[in-house]
Every structure is written in structure tokens, then in C-alpha cells.
Amino acid sequence: MLIGQTGVYVYYPPPTGDVCSNCVVIGGREKIIIDPGLWHLWPFLEKNIQKELPFETRDFAYVVHTHCHPDHMDAGAYLEERYGLVQAMSREEKEFLDNGGEAIFRWMGLDPPTGTVGKYLEEGSWELADKVLNVYLTPGHSPGGVCIHYPEKKTLIVGDLIFARGFGRVDLAGGDPSELVRSVRRMAALPDVDTIIPGHGPSIVGRERVEKNYEIVFKLLEENGFA
Numbered sequence: 001m002l003i004g005q006t007g008v009y010v011y012y013p014p015p016t017g018d019v020c021s022n023c024v025v026i027g028g029r030e031k032i033i034i035d036p037g038l039w040h041l042w043p044f045l046e047k048n049i050q051k052e053l054p055f056e057t058r059d060f061a062y063v064v065h066t067h068c069h070p071d072h073m074d075a076g077a078y079l080e081e082r083y084g085l086v087q088a089m090s091r092e093e094k095e096f097l098d099n100g101g102e103a104i105f106r107w108m109g110l111d112p113p114t115g116t117v118g119k120y121l122e123e124g125s126w127e128l129a130d131k132v133l134n135v136y137l138t139p140g141h142s143p144g145g146v147c148i149h150y151p152e153k154k155t156l157i158v159g160d161l162i163f164a165r166g167f168g169r170v171d172l173a174g175g176d177p178s179e180l181v182r183s184v185r186r187m188a189a190l191p192d193v194d195t196i197i198p199g200h201g202p203s204i205v206g207r208e209r210v211e212k213n214y215e216i217v218f219k220l221l222e223e224n225g226f227a
């Protein structure tokens with residue numbers, strides 16, 4: 001489903017009862033998949049993506065993991081193997097994954113991820129064939145979580161940092177409430193954001209709604225004693 005005029009699509013997994021995340025696709029000449037989700041649900045997502053954005057291997061360059069939780073990144077290795085997509089995540093998150101972070105896969109009854117991180121995401125601009133994205137390191141929910149800003153479309157993809165009327169949990173391994181608050185503050189200060197696409201639940205579309213949502217999130221952070 002295309003979100004407004006952003007050129008960014010969100011695909012929701014089927015209602016299987018699994019914990020699962022939104023899959024985001026940035027369209028254009030060099031397409032990107034962000035958070036492909038659980039491997040066993042990928043065929044459903046792929047069918048829906050194909051309907052709107054006919055899938056040719058050469059169109060898709062990267063599969064980006066906002067963070068290493070299985071409900072977001074599990075299908076990454078499959079996409080690398082099947083379509084040759086380059087898996088991308090922050091070095092900080094990969095280090096976390098390799099040093100205890102993968103326990104959450106076993107906890108969910110899944111095998112830890114395989115494959116290779118072919119691109120380490122760093123703070124700053126990331127130039128692709130037909131677009132520029134800005135990468136922000138936004139720890140808090142996970143130590144090396146990232147947000148992806150697409151300034152031309154005023155769109156911010158936030159993973160599990162914040163949601164519509166909520167924020168990411170900090171009680172999993174690597175979570176840190178004060179880091180989360182700092183990351184939310186940084187994202188709230190970005191000038192060019194009219195659309196926020198979280199890793200779960202609905203997108204927040206429209207500048208006023210974005211501002212209102214930050215108000216709600218900060219209030220909730222305060223109520224929880226985090227800010």
C-alpha cells in the first residue's frame with residue numbers, strides 16, 4: 001500500500017497471530033526493502049509487493065534491517081540468497097546480534113540469522129541511484145537501531161523507536177530508556193518529516209499528526225519515568 005505521495009509502500013503481514021512487523025518498500029529505480037519480517041510470512045508479502053511493484057531482481061538493491069529483532073529481519077538471509085539483495089544494518093546492531101542479541105531468535109523458536117551484512121549503515125547520507133536517504137543511529141529499543149529519513153518525500157521510517165501513540169519497549173536485551181528518549185528527541189527535531197512509518201501499526205501521515213504524536217509520545221515517556 002502506497003503511503004500518501006511518498007513513494008514509500010507499507011505491507012502488512014497476514015493476521016496469523018505471529019508477532020510481526022510492517023515491511024516497508026521504498027520505490028523508484030533502486031528499490032529498497034526495509035524490515036522484511038518473518039521468513040515464513042515472506043511469500044505472502046512478496047505476492048502483495050509483486051502486485052504493485054513488479055519485482056525484478058535488478059530493481060532491488062538492499063534489504064535494510066532497522067534492528068535485529070526476528071519479527072523484522074528474519075527473512076533477510078532468504079532475500080540475500082534468493083534475489084542477491086545486500087543485507088544492510090548498522091555495525092553497532094551487528095555487533096549486538098553477534099554478542100547475545102541472537103538469543104531472541106531462539107526465544108521465539110527460530111534459528112539465528114545467517115547470511116552476510118554486505119553494507120554497514122552509518123550516520124549520514126546514503127546515496128542510491130535515484131535518491132538520497134539519511135541514516136540516523138537511534139539506540140534505545142535496540143543498541144544499533146536506525147531510522148531512515150527520505151528527505152525528498154519528508155518521510156521517516158523509525159522501526160520500533162516510536163509508534164502511533166506509543167514508543168518501543170526497552171525491556172528486551174540491549175534496551176535502554178535514556179538512549180530511547182535521546183533518540184526520540186533527535187528524530188522529533190528533524191525539520192522535514194510529514195510522514196512517520198513505524199515498524200508496527202499504522203503510519204502517521206500529515207505534519208500536524210506527526211507533531212501531535214510526538215507530544216503524546218513525550219507525555220507517555222514522562223508518565224513512565226523515562227523522560
Ligand SMILES: [Zn+2]
Nearest residue numbers: 067069141160
Ligand atoms: Zn523490535
